[in-house]
Amino acid sequence: xxxxxxxxxxxxxxxxxxxxxxxxxxxxxxxxxxxxxxxxxxxxxxxxxxxxxxxxxxxxxxxxxxxxxxxxxxxxxxxxxxxxxxxxxxxxxxxxxxxxxxxxxxxx
Numbered sequence: 001x002x003x004x005x006x007x008x009x010x011x012x013x014x015x016x017x018x019x020x021x022x023x024x025x026x027x028x029x030x031x032x033x034x035x036x037x038x039x040x041x042x043x044x045x046x047x048x049x050x051x052x053x054x055x056x057x058x059x060x061x062x063x064x065x066x067x068x069x070x071x072x073x074x075x076x077x078x079x080x081x082x083x084x085x086x087x088x089x090x091x092x093x094x095x096x097x098x099x100x101x102x103x104x105x106x107x108x
Contacts, residue, residue, distance in 0.1 A: 014046040014072075
């Protein structure tokens with residue numbers, strides 16, 4: 001029998017709001033087994049970090065300047081497998097087309 005050491009879930013937080021990025025990173029980082037590997041204020045900065053940091057989980061803000069989160073996720077899904085979290089409080093805040101995209105991406 002071989003014992004393996006548990007690995008941390010590596011998380012990249014992407015949100016336009018500096019306060020939200022700070023709170024998400026702080027609160028997620030408090031949990032054992034979760035490692036915040038980086039934050040980004042928009043998808044263009046996040047794109048470089050996605051390929052450099054090798055995260056397991058990517059959190060995305062739905063509405064960001066320069067490119068919205070669902071567009072970024074759709075583009076990203078063509079190049080890597082990722083899990084994502086939608087920062088909307090309820091499905092009513094996100095158009096149905098975007099909600100289906102988030103849900104499908106979350107479970108792939």
